[in-house]
Amino acid sequence: MSCPALVINNLRIVYPAGQRVILHDLSFTVPGGSTVALVGESGSGKTMAAMAVMGLIPSGIFQAGGDITINERPTGNLTPEQYRELRHKSVAMVMQNPMSAFDPVLSIFQHFKETFASHGVRDRKRIRDLAAEALRGVGFDDPRHILELYPFQMSGGMLQRVMLAMALIFSPPLVIADEATTDLDVISQAKVLKLLQDHCRSHHLALLLITHDLSVAAGLADEMVVLKEGRLVEKGPVSQIFKSPASPYTAGLLAVHRGLYTPRYRRIISNMERQSV
Amino acid sequence: MTDTGLTGNDSLILPPLAGPGRRATARKAALALSALVLAGLIGMAIFAPLAAPYDPMEINLEERLAPISSRHWLGTDHLGRDVLSRLIWGARASMGSVVVIAGLIMATGFITGAFSGYIGGRTDSVIMRVCEAFMTFPTFILALFLIGVLGTGLTNVILAIVLTHWAWYARIIRGMVMNLKNRDFILAARVAGGGPVKIFLRHIAPPVLAQLVILASLDLGHMMLHVSGLSFLGLGIQPPTPEWGCMINDARQQIWTNPELAIIPGVMIFLTVLAFNIPGDILRDKLDPTLVERE
Numbered sequence: 001m002s003c004p005a006l007v008i009n010n011l012r013i014v015y016p017a018g019q020r021v022i023l024h025d026l027s028f029t030v031p032g033g034s035t036v037a038l039v040g041e042s043g044s045g046k047t048m049a050a051m052a053v054m055g056l057i058p059s060g061i062f063q064a065g066g067d068i069t070i071n072e073r074p075t076g077n078l079t080p081e082q083y084r085e086l087r088h089k090s091v092a093m094v095m096q097n098p099m100s101a102f103d104p105v106l107s108i109f110q111h112f113k114e115t116f117a118s119h120g121v122r123d124r125k126r127i128r129d130l131a132a133e134a135l136r137g138v139g140f141d142d143p144r145h146i147l148e149l150y151p152f153q154m155s156g157g158m159l160q161r162v163m164l165a166m167a168l169i170f171s172p173p174l175v176i177a178d179e180a181t182t183d184l185d186v187i188s189q190a191k192v193l194k195l196l197q198d199h200c201r202s203h204h205l206a207l208l209l210i211t212h213d214l215s216v217a218a219g220l221a222d223e224m225v226v227l228k229e230g231r232l233v234e235k236g237p238v239s240q241i242f243k244s245p246a247s248p249y250t251a252g253l254l255a256v257h258r259g260l261y262t263p264r265y266r267r268i269i270s271n272m273e274r275q276s277v
Numbered sequence: 278m279t280d281t282g283l284t285g286n287d288s289l290i291l292p293p294l295a296g297p298g299r300r301a302t303a304r305k306a307a308l309a310l311s312a313l314v315l316a317g318l319i320g321m322a323i324f325a326p327l328a329a330p331y332d333p334m335e336i337n338l339e340e341r342l343a344p345i346s347s348r349h350w351l352g353t354d355h356l357g358r359d360v361l362s363r364l365i366w367g368a369r370a371s372m373g374s375v376v377v378i379a380g381l382i383m384a385t386g387f388i389t390g391a392f393s394g395y396i397g398g399r400t401d402s403v404i405m406r407v408c409e410a411f412m413t414f415p416t417f418i419l420a421l422f423l424i425g426v427l428g429t430g431l432t433n434v435i436l437a438i439v440l441t442h443w444a445w446y447a448r449i450i451r452g453m454v455m456n457l458k459n460r461d462f463i464l465a466a467r468v469a470g471g472g473p474v475k476i477f478l479r480h481i482a483p484p485v486l487a488q489l490v491i492l493a494s495l496d497l498g499h500m501m502l503h504v505s506g507l508s509f510l511g512l513g514i515q516p517p518t519p520e521w522g523c524m525i526n527d528a529r530q531q532i533w534t535n536p537e538l539a540i541i542p543g544v545m546i547f548l549t550v551l552a553f554n555i556p557g558d559i560l561r562d563k564l565d566p567t568l569v570e571r572e
Contacts, residue, residue: 054468081472088470095468100461103480105487114479118470 003072005174005206006030006053011066013048013057013230022048024231025066032173035200035207037217037238039253040227046210047096049227050178053208054093055083071173088118092167094196096179098159102151108162109147115166134165138195157188164195171203178210187272193220214257218242226250311555318549322368329362333519342535354524354538355531356517363519364545370520371549374435375501379493381439382500386446387489393447394454395477405451411444416503424512434513438503442496449492453485498550505546521546 006029013023023045030036040046051057053068055075068075071090075083095101102111112131113124121127128147135143138161151159160180167175177196181189197220200207209221217224217238224241226233226249234247245251321328330350337357345352351360393404420437427433457463458481466476505522507513514520516527521542528538 056464056467084470084472087468091468093465093468095461095465097461101465103462103466105484106480114466114471115469 003032004029004069005032005071006208007069008049008053009067009069011049011052011068012064013045013052013061014064015061017060021064022061022230023052026227026230026232027066028225028232028235030174030206030208032206033200033204034222035197035209035220036223036225037209037211037221038225038227039211039214039217041212043229044227045230046212046227047178050093050176050208050210053176054087054091055080090172091174091176092170092172094160094163094167094175094177094180096182098156098163099151101163102159104151107148107150108154111162112147112166112169115169119170130169131165134169135162137168137199138162138165139191157184157192160184160188160192161195164192164199168196168199168203168205171199171205174206174208175200176208176210179212180209181216182211182213189216196220214253226253308555311552314548314552315555318368318372318552321365322372325366325369329359329365331359331362333358333362333366334517335359342531345537351541352535352537354527358517360524360538360541363524364521364542366519367521367524367542367545368549370431370514370518371501371504371522371546374431374504374514375497378435378438378442378500378504379497381435382442382446383489383493385439385443387450387486389443390447390450391454391477391482391485394451395458395473395481397455401451405448408444408447411440412448414441416441417507420507420512429512429515431514434504434507437507438500442500446489446492450485450489453488454481457481457484495554497553501546501550501553 008029009027011023011026012021014021026045026049028036028038038046038049048057048061052063053070055078057063070086073086073090075086078086102108106114109128109131112134113127116122116127116130121130128144131147132143135146140146140158140161146154146158146162154162164180175196180196181192184192193216196207199205207220209217211217221238223236224238225235226241226247228249234241234245234250236246241250242254245254335358337353339357340349340353341355341357343349343353343357349359349361351364353359354363389404389408393401416438419441420434423433423437423440424430427436463476463480466480471479504513505520505525508520508522509526511526514523516523524542525539528535528542531538
């Protein structure tokens with residue numbers, strides 16, 4: 001639609017110590033306001049791609065080539081300070097592992113406070129109101145109570161929703177969800193994904209959805225990028241890939257997916273969802 | 278454990294003697310008692326000039342080795358000095374030096390350890406080798422060396438104890454920082470655009486400091502024993518300055534005739550060390566919400 005939220009061009013990431021190339025010249029685009037799913041098995045380089053976008057490649061691993069443009073801003077020659085600013089303003093990330101992504105000694109309110117403080121909002125009462133509203137938005141009936149809790153007092157699904165609320169609170173133009181629902185049971189997963197999708201649609205945010213779960217990709221994404229061992233296997237509109245995968249690898253993935261999600265299984269899940277809603 | 282006469286298996290079979298409620302009460306009582314003892318000791322140290330009935334250095338040979346009486350509540354020592362007054366003034370020297378030592382060790386240990394762990398890489402290796410060098414010195418040997426070179430005195434004792442202890446703290450803190458810095462929530466903070474200094478101050482320093490305070494509070498007793506031990510050997514605080522370790526040393530001659538002269542300061546050291554261990558517990562509960570006992 002509008003300008004692309006993220007352009008990755010020939011991104012090459014190497015791990016010299018292990019003499020491995022983690023990503024082979026990966027290129028794809030996330031158009032503004034659309035959802036792109038980055039699909040692949042564990043170890044295919046999905047998370048590394050996300051870290052490269054954030055400018056947070058772990059030490060010992062290097063970007064050997066290619067460039068990344070976020071919101072029409074090339075990131076190639078940004079200083080660490082400028083990159084931090086860009087991360088802060090234009091990208092939000094929902095991480096995997098909600099249980100460990102929160103500082104265990106800070107309450108949820110303090111987490112919100114920090115997020116707000118980094119955007120220049122310091123009025124405690126205002127933060128409390130806005131945070132409560134955001135938490136209500138992700139389905140908490142008693143958000144003020146949630147604010148007082150510490151991460152260890154909450155379940156993984158609750159924390160995942162809190163993280164979502166926190167990531168989306170300033171509606172950055174690009175949201176990256178890295179296996180954001182992997183730890184959740186199917187029902188919580190459906191809820192969280194729905195919330196994510198609704199928010200991104202209504203605020204016209206681009207979403208890069210990193211997942212190994214093809215049903216997540218099928219349910220949410222407009223386009224799909226398939227990775228295998230750091231190489232791009234296939235990319236295109238989701239409907240097209242599901243209908244007629246061009247590469248045998250994608251076809252294999254789809255076959256496995258269909259094997260797992262038999263009609264009987266899908267019926268059970270949809271019944272469960274209907275009952276819970 | 279042994280004095281109950283129960284083995285581990287027995288306690289599994291027998292119903293618990295005290296329920297969780299009673300145990301919590303007992304814990305609270307212990308805390309209150311320790312807090313009281315500690316407050317008393319600190320009060321003694323601060324208000325020594327007011328609290329002490331006599332001048333702790335005043336020698337009165339006519340009244341030497343006087344027994345416990347209404348005039349001298351804890352008697353007098355071999356020079357006729359009032360034991361109670363010396364005890365009260367001794368709290369000042371002992372506790373004061375321990376506070377200084379703990380402060381210095383925590384500051385040096387935290388700064389070097391946190392810096393080393395957070396920066397990592399070659400800087401870290403260099404700092405850690407230096408730490409290891411310091412860790413090889415036993416406290417008493419280094420103290421003897423320093424005192425041999427610089428002369429006796431409290432300053433050198435403090436210096437010796439700090440020099441032989443800071444490296445342990447630096448190492449422990451480095452480990453904690455390295456562990457924390459690779460956690461997901463630090464990555465989350467970086468993803469959210471936090472700078473390295475801010476992330477350190479907000480997410481790494483508080484839990485590390487909490488642990489550090491607990492560690493130090495458990496170590497205070499140990500430091501106090503060092504000061505008293507060195508003073509007992511005649512290396513630290515010099516007579517006639519009142520200090521508990523010195524007092525035990527002074528009482529050596531009378532250990533068979535007037536054992537209370539050694540026992541009383543010994544009991545003071547014992548009580549203080551014991552009482553120092555409790556604030557660690559309180560602080561831990563206050564500073565780390567994940568460790569609070571669920572009752």
